[in-house]
Amino acid sequence: MYVAAKGGEKAIRNAHALLAKRRRGNTNLPSITLDQIAQQLTLAVDRVMAEGSLYDVELAALAVKQARGDLIEAIFLIRAFRTTLPRFGYARALDTARMLVRRRVSATYKDLPGGQLLGPTFDYTHRLLDTSLGVADEAEGVADQTDQAGEAEAPVAMPRVTDLLGQEGLIEGAPADDGSEPFDITRAPVSFPVDRSTRLQTLARGDEGYLLALGYSTQRGYGRSHPFVGEIRFGDVEVMFEAPELGFEVSLGTVQVTECQSVNQFKGSATTPPQFTRGYGLVFGQCERKAMSMALVERALRWEELGEEPGAPAQDEEFVLSHSDNVQATGFVEHLKLPHYVDFQAELDLVRRMRAEQAAEMKEAAE
Amino acid sequence: MIEHPLLVAEGLSKNYGPRIGCRDVSLEVHPGEVLAVVGESGSGKSTLLGLLSTELAPSAGRVSYRLRDGRLADLAGLGAAEKRLLMRTDWGFVRQNPADGLRMAVSAGGNVGERLMAVGWRHYGNIRDEAIDWLAKVEIDADRVDDDPRAFSGGMRQRLQIARNLVTRPRLVFMDEPTGGLDVSVQARLLDLIRGLVAELGLAVVIVTHDLAVARLLSHRMVVMRHGRVIETGITDQVLDDPREPYTQLLVSSVLAA
Amino acid sequence: MNAQAAGGMPEITYNFAYLDEQTKRMIRRAILKAIAVPGYQVPFAAREMPMPYGWGTGGVQVTAAVLGPDDVLKVIDQGADDTTNAVAIRGFFEKTARVATTTSTQAATLIQTRHRVPETPLRENQILVYQVPIPEPLRFLEPRETETRQLHALAEYGLMHVKLYEDIARHGHIATTYAYPVEVAGRYVMDPSPIPKFDNPKLDDCPALQLFGAGREKRIYAIPPHTRVRSLDFEDHPFRVQRFAQSCALCAASGVYLDEVILDDKGGRMFVCSDTDYCNGRQEAGHRGEMAGEGA
Numbered sequence: 001m002y003v004a005a006k007g008g009e010k011a012i013r014n015a016h017a018l019l020a021k022r023r024r025g026n027t028n029l030p031s032i033t034l035d036q037i038a039q040q041l042t043l044a045v046d047r048v049m050a051e052g053s054l055y056d057v058e059l060a061a062l063a064v065k066q067a068r069g070d071l072i073e074a075i076f077l078i079r080a081f082r083t084t085l086p087r088f089g090y091a092r093a094l095d096t097a098r099m100l101v102r103r104r105v106s107a108t109y110k111d112l113p114g115g116q117l118l119g120p121t122f123d124y125t126h127r128l129l130d131t132s133l134g135v136a137d138e139a140e141g142v143a144d145q146t147d148q149a150g151e152a153e154a155p156v157a158m159p160r161v162t163d164l165l166g167q168e169g170l171i172e173g174a175p176a177d178d179g180s181e182p183f184d185i186t187r188a189p190v191s192f193p194v195d196r197s198t199r200l201q202t203l204a205r206g207d208e209g210y211l212l213a214l215g216y217s218t219q220r221g222y223g224r225s226h227p228f229v230g231e232i233r234f235g236d237v238e239v240m241f242e243a244p245e246l247g248f249e250v251s252l253g254t255v256q257v258t259e260c261q262s263v264n265q266f267k268g269s270a271t272t273p274p275q276f277t278r279g280y281g282l283v284f285g286q287c288e289r290k291a292m293s294m295a296l297v298e299r300a301l302r303w304e305e306l307g308e309e310p311g312a313p314a315q316d317e318e319f320v321l322s323h324s325d326n327v328q329a330t331g332f333v334e335h336l337k338l339p340h341y342v343d344f345q346a347e348l349d350l351v352r353r354m355r356a357e358q359a360a361e362m363k364e365a366a367e
Numbered sequence: 368m369i370e371h372p373l374l375v376a377e378g379l380s381k382n383y384g385p386r387i388g389c390r391d392v393s394l395e396v397h398p399g400e401v402l403a404v405v406g407e408s409g410s411g412k413s414t415l416l417g418l419l420s421t422e423l424a425p426s427a428g429r430v431s432y433r434l435r436d437g438r439l440a441d442l443a444g445l446g447a448a449e450k451r452l453l454m455r456t457d458w459g460f461v462r463q464n465p466a467d468g469l470r471m472a473v474s475a476g477g478n479v480g481e482r483l484m485a486v487g488w489r490h491y492g493n494i495r496d497e498a499i500d501w502l503a504k505v506e507i508d509a510d511r512v513d514d515d516p517r518a519f520s521g522g523m524r525q526r527l528q529i530a531r532n533l534v535t536r537p538r539l540v541f542m543d544e545p546t547g548g549l550d551v552s553v554q555a556r557l558l559d560l561i562r563g564l565v566a567e568l569g570l571a572v573v574i575v576t577h578d579l580a581v582a583r584l585l586s587h588r589m590v591v592m593r594h595g596r597v598i599e600t601g602i603t604d605q606v607l608d609d610p611r612e613p614y615t616q617l618l619v620s621s622v623l624a625a
Numbered sequence: 626m627n628a629q630a631a632g633g634m635p636e637i638t639y640n641f642a643y644l645d646e647q648t649k650r651m652i653r654r655a656i657l658k659a660i661a662v663p664g665y666q667v668p669f670a671a672r673e674m675p676m677p678y679g680w681g682t683g684g685v686q687v688t689a690a691v692l693g694p695d696d697v698l699k700v701i702d703q704g705a706d707d708t709t710n711a712v713a714i715r716g717f718f719e720k721t722a723r724v725a726t727t728t729s730t731q732a733a734t735l736i737q738t739r740h741r742v743p744e745t746p747l748r749e750n751q752i753l754v755y756q757v758p759i760p761e762p763l764r765f766l767e768p769r770e771t772e773t774r775q776l777h778a779l780a781e782y783g784l785m786h787v788k789l790y791e792d793i794a795r796h797g798h799i800a801t802t803y804a805y806p807v808e809v810a811g812r813y814v815m816d817p818s819p820i821p822k823f824d825n826p827k828l829d830d831c832p833a834l835q836l837f838g839a840g841r842e843k844r845i846y847a848i849p850p851h852t853r854v855r856s857l858d859f860e861d862h863p864f865r866v867q868r869f870a871q872s873c874a875l876c877a878a879s880g881v882y883l884d885e886v887i888l889d890d891k892g893g894r895m896f897v898c899s900d901t902d903y904c905n906g907r908q909e910a911g912h913r914g915e916m917a918g919e920g921a
Contacts, residue, residue, distance in 0.1 A: 008712040062634070080675040081637070084645060189668035189843040192771050267384075307384050318769055328678045328841045332758070335679025338710055342703045342740045342899055345885055346802035346821040349867050354796060448779045455783075470787070477790050484790065485783025491793055491859040513794045 023068050037061040046256075046285025047071055051326065052078030053186070053205045054085075055255045055284055072207075076327045087187065092240040092249065093177040096259050096282075097163060099235040100155035103286075107229040108263055114158025119234065120286070161231035162261045162278060171263060171276040192318050199321065203298055204283060206324030208290040214314040215296035223300045223312025226265035227279065234258040234286050258283050260291035264299050267306050277306060371433060373398045373539060373571050378428035379418050388414035390595040391428070398538065401565060401572040403586035403603065405579060405618070411595035412575045413543060419573055420460060420541045421450065432539075455485050459532030459540035463547045465524035468531070469516050475502060475527055476512040482535045501530040505560060522553040526560065533564065542574040546581060558584050579619065583607055591615050642689040642722040648672055652690035652845070656836060659847035664809025665777070666760050671843040681714060681739055682840030684756035688737050691752060691836070692718065697725045699733035704741035704882065704899035711739075728902050740803075742824040744881050744903040747833035749850065755818040757839035760846065762806040762816040782814050785857060793862055802867070808855045809848055817854075823866045823882050828854040871896040874916035876907035 024031065038045055038061040048060040052075045060078060067073035103119025106112055118124075165171040175196060182197035183190075185205075190198055203211065218225055236254040243250070262279040279299025281291035300314040301321075314320060323329060372395035381388040389411040396402050404412045417423035419430055421442050430442045435457070442450065454460075462468035469478050479498035480488070488494050499509045505526035516524050525545060532540060545561065546554040562585055565572055576582055582589050582603060589606050591599040591614070599612045610616045640646065648670075655669035674682040692698065698718055702711040706728040714737060715726050727733050730745040739756040747753060763773045766784045776784065785806055792800040805822035809815045817828055818837060828835065828848060835848040848854060858864040872879040874895040881903065883896040895916055898904035908917065 008707045008709040009716075012709055012712055012716075058634075076673075076677070079673040083673040084639060084643070086645065086647075186670070186673075188670045191668060192769075318771065322770075327673065331678025331680065331682075332841055333679075334677060335758070338680065338739075339703050339708055340740070340819075341884060342821055342882070343803040343819050345883070345899075346823070346867060348885065349869075350800060350802050354800075357797065447775070451775075451779055451781065473787060473791055474794050476794055477787050480790055481783055481787050484786040485781060489786070489860050491790065492861050494790065495794075 023066070032065060034058060034061040034065065037064050043286060044069075044071060044074075046287055047208060047290075048074045048078055050284040050287050050290060051075045051205055051207065052082065053284075054078050054082040072326050072330050076330070079327055083186065087184075089241065089243065090181055090184075091252065092242060094237045094239065094255075094257065094282075096233065096237055096257070097160050098157050099233060099237045099257075099259070100254075101158055101233050101235040102155050102256075103235070104158060104231065104233040105229075106161045106231045108161060108231075112159075112161065112164065114156070121288075155235050158233075160233070160261065162263070165230070165263065165276065169273075169275065171278055172267075174278070190321070192321075194317065194321065199298065199301060199317070200280065200282070202321045202324055203281070203294045206294070207326035207329070208287065208293070210324055210326070210329075211293035211297055212289060214300075214320060215293035218296050218300045218312065218314045223303070223315045225262075225277075225279070225296070225299050225308075227262040227296060227299065228264070229292065230261045230263040230278070232258065232260045232288055232291065234288065256285055258285065258287050258291040260288070260295040262292075262295040262299055277302070371398075371437075371439075372396060373400075373433050374419065374573070375431045375439065376419060376428065377431075379415070379425050379430065380427040381414050381418055381423060382426045387411075387595045389418060392418075392597050393428075394590060394597070394600070396539070396571050396573055398571050399569045400588065401570075401574065401586040403582035403589040404573065404575045404592060405577065405582050405589055406592035407577060407618075410592040412577075412592050414595070415592065416541055416543055416573065416575045420458070455482055456535045457537050457539065459537045461525075461528055461532055461540060461542040461545045463544040465516065465521070465528045468528045469524060471517050472515055474513045474515050475507065475519075478516065478527060478531045479534050482531065486535060497534065498530075501534050502527075504533075504564065505530045520553075521549055522557060525549065525557055529561065529564070533568065533570075536568065537570070539571045539573070542572060544576055544578075545574070546576075546578070554581075561585060579607060591618070639721055641694070642692050642718065643675070644672065644686065644689045649690040652686055655845045656687065656690065656847060659836070659845050660834070660849050662813075663848055663852050664807075664813030664815040664846060666815075666839075666844040666846045668843055669845050671840045674840065676713070676717070678841040679758060680710060681737070681756035683838030683842075683845070684737050684739070684754050684840075685714060685717065685838075686840060687754045687836050687838035687845060688718070688735060689722075691754075692722055692724060692735060694722070694724065696734045697727050697732055699727050699730065699736045699902075700738075701736065701741060701743070701900075701902075702739040703884075704743075705901040707901065729906075730900075730902050740819050740821075741882070741899060742820055742827040744878075744898070744900040745906075746827075747831055749832045751833040753831075753833050753835045755820075755835065755837045757816070757818045757837050757842075757844070759804075760816055760837065760839040760842050760844040762804075762814050777813060780812065782808075782857075785814055786859075789857060789859065789862075793859070799858065799862060799864075805864075806857050808857060810852050810854075814857070815846060815848075821867070821882060822856065822864075825854075825856045825864070826866065830854075869896060872914065873898045873904060873907075874914040876904045876912045876917070877914040878904065878907055878912070 038057050041064060044064055045057055045060045048063055048071055049055055052060065059081065063074035063077040066077060101117060103121060104114065104117045106116065162171055166173060183195055185198055185201045236256055238254050239252045240249045241252050242248065260281040264277045264279060266274040266276050277299065279295035281294030281298060283291045283294065297314055297320060300312065301317050303310050303315045374396040376392060376394050379392040380390050392415055404415055406412045414423065418425050421430065431439050432442055433439050460468065476495055476498040479501050480494040483494050483497060499512055502509060502512060507523060507526060516527055519527060546557055549557065558581065574585060586603045588601065589603045590597045593614050599606060599610065599615045606615065607619055610619050652669060655667045659665065659667045671683065671686060674685055676682060676685065698715065700711045700715040702708040705711065718724055719726055730736065730743040733751065735752045735754065736743065737754040761773055763776055763784060766788055767773050767776065789799050801822065803821045804816055804819045805825055807815055807817050807825060807828065817825060830851050830853065832850050834850055837846045856864040869883045871883065873881065873883060875897050878898055882899045884899045885894055885896055887894050
């Protein structure tokens with residue numbers, strides 16, 4: 001006698017138990033703490049905050065731990081939590097000109113007010129595996145080095161390169177904050193074509209790898225925009241909030257963000273003189289690769305407004321923005337492993353029928 | 368010529384930023400009339416075609432069309448639904464590159480039948496018969512009806528595109544260099560075919576071409592464009608045999624010399 | 626949702642049926658609009674849910690928005706109550722809403738489904754919630770939302786028939802077997818979600834309210850009770866459902882949708898009801914198929 005497969009419930013329970021066990025690994029080793037993750041896997045935590053679009057170091061560290069280091073899974077955990085949070089209002093636009101800068105480089109000027117500040121960067125390291133990190137506790141040695149690096153100096157504010165260009169009118173102006181509420185892609189359905197705030201939000205929480213590939217494609221000629229990195233800055237910015245019942249601004253604290261402004265080839269018209277244009281990237285935490293990619297893609301998406309030729313993948317707003325979210329993408333790709341046997345049965349039936357029909361026709365023809 | 372024009376353009380201009388695509392063009396197309404728009408590349412003739420067919424919005428001026436009820440309507444004032452209905456029944460648009468005017472992954476029959484289905488045909492057999500009829504009119508064998516245009520030669524694709532456009536018996540067809548990119552012998556056959564169909568169906572056509580021989584063969588009247596402006600207009604034979612403008616003279620003589 | 630300090634990490638608790646009331650109201654507004662314009666895809670601000678996109682986030686949000694404490698919930702996937710995804714979603718609502726659940730189509734007031742319509746006819750005061758992966762029936766003919774929106778607005782559905790025409794030209798008949806497009810109330814063409822076309826006739830004039838939720842694509846649409854739902858076809862190639870030559874090996878039912886189960890690697894196979902509740906009911910009533918044991 002046949003009994004259809006049952007026991008989905010038990011199977012799921014067992015899978016969860018096994019997952020928990022695998023996540024913990026060898027219990028003879030101490031469990032990794034959230035502090036350790038937040039302090040030592042900073043860039044993983046930053047990426048989870050950026051693409052999870054929730055600035056909370058502790059929760060992001062927890063998500064990284066719970067996800068066994070799978071960052072897209074961690075981002076997903078953060079998103080599912082974030083979505084339940086009530087919305088009290090919208091902060092004022094961040095003033096990144098007042099950022100307390102920890103790193104700042106410009107590729108367009110050799111020197112500039114505030115100077116170039118390398119900060120904590122992989123840029124000039126030799127990518128040689130450092131076996132000394134394999135030792136259990138390397139803390140003291142590193143402490144000596146940081147002293148020499150002089151991070152003791154307090155971060156300071158410095159003017160933005162694009163503002164310096166703007167004083168001469170050489171670059172298009174940054175759109176002013178008119179105080180209106182921005183479109184919120186987590187609270188309203190996006191409909192194409194989109195406005196600037198929608199475009200920037202979608203890119204800001206978009207997948208780093210996806211934006212990297214698209215940004216890269218613009219450099220290789222698919223929607224070329226002749227970019228210069230006007231400036232990348234990373235540091236602390238104060239978040240200001242004006243509660244209607246208070247009538248004045250209060251500071252909610254500071255967040256760390258990376259901002260990239262690209263300076264791109266100019267446009268002009270019969271009435272306006274030629275100007276550089278800009279691409280904009282802003283990401284929570286230190287996520288330079290993402291901020292730069294975002295600036296490139298953001299600029300590419302503005303082809304229509306700037307009167308450029310369309311046709312490159314990175315310029316296709318509906319394509320780029322509809323596929324940038326890795327939580328959506330991973331869900332829909334991975335859902336293919338869910339059972340589809342009802343639909344498959346229908347296809348199976350049809351293929352058999354069509355084969356039978358063809359066989360009958362061929363037999364008829366042969367006779 | 369009937370006295371009521373089918374299509375009327377008044378003071379059409381189009382700017383692309385500081386660049387001028389087309390400036391202050393006025394013209395009329397009458398029912399059953401073939402109007403050729405000639406000029407070198409960059410003269411604004413494709414922009415003009417885009418404006419007349421409402422694919423481009425003018426910076427100034429307007430285009431009006433005589434609807435089947437006899438009313439001359441400003442096309443900018445038509446609703447989206449009316450405009451699209453017009454485009455898929457009363458108008459046709461034959462593109463230079465057939466891939467832009469055909470569904471390349473859909474069979475020849477499906478390509479021709481699409482407009483019929485769009486206007487409500489719901490009988491597979493009738494749609495298919497009508498499609499085969501039209502394939503015959505453009506000299507494509509009935510046994511190619513289930514092949515998709517990817518398997519067709521350039522000339523066949525262009526003929527298929529014509530069938531797809533004419534199946535709803537439109538009154539006005541726009542053609543953008545329909546013979547461009549084809550071999551000379553294929554061009555000649557296609558021009559013959561177009562001439563025959565236009566006469567048989569009494570179509571009004573606006574055809575854009577850089578080839579004066581095409582204009583001579585197909586059109587009744589022509590306009591010559593340069594730098595976005597119409598510089599000469601008249602009966603085709605007159606313009607070609609006795610051009611008044613120095614630029615037109617140059618165009619004509621360079622063709623004759625070649 | 627509330628966070629309060631309890632030792633190290635804050636404790637996190639959730640609202641009834643997970644979503645906050647504001648969000649539920651927003652979804653209910655979208656549902657009301659969807660009911661008012663049958664078959665029209667209403668954009669809604671889909672939230673991120675604690676299950677992956679593609680697993681039924683749209684259906685779960687619709688269910689969460691209309692679920693009340695007195696509802697009796699049934700969840701099926703591929704027609705079965707015990708498939709893993711059905712179990713997971715049922716468990717989600719047991720945990721977050723503490724509602725009664727059932728596997729009985731009769732007893733349920735709200736049924737969330739993926740890929741099937743139950744065999745037992747639905748009745749008034751029941752709601753059937755479909756999980757929808759791609760709500761746009763024109764998507765595979767025209768990928769752009771800006772364009773498909775126009776086509777719906779102008780009821781330009783010629784393209785849909787081109788697809789069916791191509792099927793017949795190539796295969797001799799319409800080769801779409803699931804997610805077969807329907808016209809709702811004589812106006813909008815709608816994707817019935819990937820149910821086999823076998824189930825399409827059940828959508829027509831159904832006494833229950835049918836709601837469709839697509840989370841990733843952020844769309845909700847609906848078929849109000851007793852609405853005309855017509856599967857697209859040609860006059861000379863009318864819509865037909867597939868018929869199984871076999872009857873269910875367990876309950877001997879015929880005229881129902883069957884799953885094919887492979888028994889061995891020598892071509893042995895059997896066909897059983899895809900709707901497990903229906904099959905169990907028939908077996909309990911004494912119906913016996915050829916492979917059902919005696920008095921099992």
